[in-house]
Amino acid sequence: MSSTPKELRYSKSHEWIRKEGSNIGVCGISDHAQELLTDVVFVELPSIGLEVKRGDRVAVVESVKAVSDVYAPATGKVIEVNTELEESPDAINSDAYGDGWIFKLELEDADELDSLMDAAAYQKHVAMGDN
Amino acid sequence: MNRTALYNEHLNLKGKIVDFAGWELPVLYTSIIGEHIACRNAAALFDVSHMGEITVKGKDAESFLRKMIPTSLDRIEPYKCMYSCLCNDHGGTIDDLFIYMIADDDFLLVVNASTVEKDFRWLASHRMGDVEIENISDVISKIDIQGPLSKQILLQVLSDENVGELERFSFTHSVYGDRPIIVSCSGYTGEKGYEIYLHNELASRLWTELLLKGKDFGLVPAGIGARDTLRLESCYSLYGHELSDSISPVEAGIGWIVNSKDDFIAKDIILKQKKKGASRETVAVELMDKGVPREECEVKKNGFIIGITSSGGYSPSLKKGIALALVQAGSVKPGDEVEIVIRDKGVRAKVVKRPFYRYMGK
Numbered sequence: 444m445s446s447t448p449k450e451l452r453y454s455k456s457h458e459w460i461r462k463e464g465s466n467i468g469v470c471g472i473s474d475h476a477q478e479l480l481t482d483v484v485f486v487e488l489p490s491i492g493l494e495v496k497r498g499d500r501v502a503v504v505e506s507v508k509a510v511s512d513v514y515a516p517a518t519g520k521v522i523e524v525n526t527e528l529e530e531s532p533d534a535i536n537s538d539a540y541g542d543g544w545i546f547k548l549e550l551e552d553a554d555e556l557d558s559l560m561d562a563a564a565y566q567k568h569v570a571m572g573d574n
Numbered sequence: 575m576n577r578t579a580l581y582n583e584h585l586n587l588k589g590k591i592v593d594f595a596g597w598e599l600p601v602l603y604t605s606i607i608g609e610h611i612a613c614r615n616a617a618a619l620f621d622v623s624h625m626g627e628i629t630v631k632g633k634d635a636e637s638f639l640r641k642m643i644p645t646s647l648d649r650i651e652p653y654k655c656m657y658s659c660l661c662n663d664h665g666g667t668i669d670d671l672f673i674y675m676i677a678d679d680d681f682l683l684v685v686n687a688s689t690v691e692k693d694f695r696w697l698a699s700h701r702m703g704d705v706e707i708e709n710i711s712d713v714i715s716k717i718d719i720q721g722p723l724s725k726q727i728l729l730q731v732l733s734d735e736n737v738g739e740l741e742r743f744s745f746t747h748s749v750y751g752d753r754p755i756i757v758s759c760s761g762y763t764g765e766k767g768y769e770i771y772l773h774n775e776l777a778s779r780l781w782t783e784l785l786l787k788g789k790d791f792g793l794v795p796a797g798i799g800a801r802d803t804l805r806l807e808s809c810y811s812l813y814g815h816e817l818s819d820s821i822s823p824v825e826a827g828i829g830w831i832v833n834s835k836d837d838f839i840a841k842d843i844i845l846k847q848k849k850k851g852a853s854r855e856t857v858a859v860e861l862m863d864k865g866v867p868r869e870e871c872e873v874k875k876n877g878f879i880i881g882i883t884s885s886g887g888y889s890p891s892l893k894k895g896i897a898l899a900l901v902q903a904g905s906v907k908p909g910d911e912v913e914i915v916i917r918d919k920g921v922r923a924k925v926v927k928r929p930f931y932r933y934m935g936k
Contacts, residue, residue, distance in 0.1 A: 478590075481799060482607040484888045485864045505866050507606045507799060507888050510917070536605065 445474035445569070448540055452556050453565035454516040459540060466553050468517055471544045472504060472535065475569045480506035483532040488524040489546055495519065497555065502545050504535060517555045519548035578623035579715045579774040583781050587795050595688040597624040599798055606799035607890045613763055613804055614891060614934075616792030617721030619784055620801055622769075623777065626690030626711040630681040634703030639681060640836040642700060643673065644823065644844055647834070650675045655743050655758055658831050659823050660696060665843035667817040667826070669693045672760065674745055682756070684716075684769075686813045700839075715777035719784060719793070720767030720804075722934065727788040728768055731780070732757065740768070742935060751776045759935075762801065764808030766935025806887050806896060809858055809929035815869060815884045816856055816898055824848055825900065827856040827928065855903045856884065858930060859912060861895035862922040872915040873899045880905040883914065891931050897923070 451459045457476035460468045477483065487503035495501050495515040502513035524546045528534060535543035550556075560568060576597045584591065589600025599621065602609060612618050630639060640647055645658035652675055660668035669689040674682040685693045694709045701707060719728055729738055736746040737757050745758030753773055761767035772780060785793060802812070809827075811817050816826045822840075823831055824847040832844050861867060867886030872879050881901030889896045897914060906912060908927045913920035 481590075481602060482605050482888075484607075484866060487864075505864075507803065507866070508601070510866070533605075533607070 445478050446540075447474070447562045447566050447569075449562045451540065452516070452559035452561060453568075454514065454559055455568065456514045458514060458516040460516040460548075460556060460559065461540075462553065462556060463547070466550045467522070468519065468548045468550050468553075468556065469544050470516055470546050470548060471539060472511070472513055473565070474539045476511070477536050477539045477543070480504065480509055480511055481536075482507045483535040486528040486532050486535070486545065488526070488528065489521045491521055491524065493521040495521065495548070504545075513545060515548065516559060517548060517550055518552065519550040521546050522549045523547040576624065578621055579777040580621040580623060580781055583778055584621065589795070589797060592798075594798055595624065597687060599624065600795075601799040602797040603795050606797070606803060609794055609796035609800035610803045610890045612792060612794045613721045613765055613796060613800060615722070616794075617719060617723045617727055617767075617788060618763075618794055618796035618800065619781065619788070620718040620720065620796055621715075621781070622718055622801075623715040623774075624687040625716055626685040626687060626693065626709065627714045627716075627771065628683040628685060628690070628694055628697065629706075629708045629710055630683060630697070631679060631706045631708075632704040633679055634705050635681055636678050638701065638703060638705045639673070640834065641838055642697065644832040644834050644838050644841070645673075646836070647675075649833070652677055653745055655745055655760060657828075659817070659828070660693060661823070661838070661840040661844060662819060663840055664820075665822045665840040665847065666819040667813070667821060667823055668696050668819065670811055670813055670817055670823075670828070674756070674758065689813060713774055714771055715774045717770045717772070717777065717781060717784070718761055718763075718767060719770070719788075720761045720763040720765045721793075722766060723791045723793070724765070724767045727784065727791050727793050728757075730787040731783050737768075742766075750780060762810055763804040764810070764929070764931050764933050765804075803887055803890060806885055806898070807889050807891055807929070807931035808933065809898065812885060816900075821854075821900065822847055822852060825852045825854045825856065851903050853903055854881070854900050856898055856900050857906055858926050858928045859897050859899055859914065859923040860892065860926050860930070861914065862911075862924055865914075865916050865921045866895045867897040867914045867916055867921070867923070871897070873901055874913040874915065874920060875906060875910065880912070886914075889930055895921075895923075896930050
């Protein structure tokens with residue numbers, strides 16, 4: 444069973460977001476998503492300064508088996524990207540919620556996170572087979 | 575869906591089960607790349623029991639097979655095996671296979687899982703003389719152990735000096751659990767290794783014993799994900815990709831198996847292709863930019879479509895995307911730059927000499 448940390452929020456498209464400070468959101472893809480992809484080999488990171496609305500495509504993760512778009516779980520501006528993923532894309536597989544983080548957003552409205560799924564709701568979403 | 579005799583072992587090892595040609599098999603146990611690298615550096619164990627085994631026996635078995643395959647049977651003798659194929663009347667490929675000669679009236683054909691029935695029907699419909707053809711796939715399991723340490727590991731379990739002395743493309747009868755088995759020095763990974771054929775009832779025991787005794791050598795179980803990345807690096811054809819009913823062995827780049835002087839099916843067509851060249855050929859390409867090519871990606875040169883990829887993937891050894899592509903004959907040569915269209919975007923690639931990874935056994 445894939446892991447689903449309780450302190451995070453999740454989107455239907457399998458991204459997670461963790462609030463840092465008052466208005467920063469650290470984002471990545473869930474353990475369930477990385478399991479489906481298998482070995483990640485390339486990550487297309489967004490440019491710093493990119494403004495995104497919730498649901499916009501923001502990054503691309505390519506694995507041995509498939510390619511997957513990563514969508515912004517919230518509205519904001521990309522302020523940092525995980526350049527370590529260029530050398531070690533497999534961090535997404537081995538540590539999806541830690542070293543496998545993909546980008547950080549300066550959130551337009553931190554309250555937007557409340558409308559995302561919590562861990563329990565996301566687990567149910569995964570169990571229902573909504574890949 | 576079918577399951578091999580090792581299905582429960584795969585579950586025990588937490589294999590990620592997928593559908594492959596109607597069989598429930600693990601695509602990986604831990605990581606495709608990890609399993610691939612383990613095979614190249616130490617050893618990996620594969621359950622390939624879904625493959626087919628067809629016996630061809632009788633006084634006329636040899637003359638029958640000489641009509642069915644384009645590879646000369648003069649090239650093998652008892653206890654040797656060789657790569658070949660079955661061609662249809664148009665020169666396309668029914669299947670590629672390995673043919674094991676036990677005696678001149680006793681042959682074993684090892685074929686792809688997705689084509690067992692097709693191959694059997696093809697052989698049966700062309701049968702003539704004192705020839706008995708039997709599909710024994712259902713009772714035979716197949717375990718491949720591949721990698722530089724595969725010999726040492728196998729000898730921990732089968733202390734049979736005949737196994738230890740096997741040269742590439744030779745096989746021997748041996749015994750395991752008081753039952754006869756066949757062990758050949760061959761494989762589909764580009765590493766030195768062995769293919770073991772045994773009755774289903776023994777598969778679990780051999781699988782677990784190999785994993786146990788191979789653990790200290792670094793032996794890992796590997797799924798079909800790694801099997802595909804390994805064979806692609808070695809430029810081995812996969813039926814349904816490089817070979818098909820409409821792709822001849824010459825077009826696929828395995829024209830070297832066409833060397834028989836016998837009157838084999840589609841002889842005129844295939845020999846003409848060999849002599850004058852076919853209209854298409856298979857080339858190897860390496861991506862120059864980031865990306866993973868897949869099958870059925872267009873290949874362009876100077877803006878013109880020259881062909882399409884037959885297989886694509888990521889090479890853990892080269893750390894880049896690689897592909898095999900069926901293109902217009904003569905349109906490119908090694909060193910040429912092409913474009914592979916991946917998800918509507920052209921990615922720069924260069925044509926290279928096959929294989930990406932050279933066979934490392936001796």
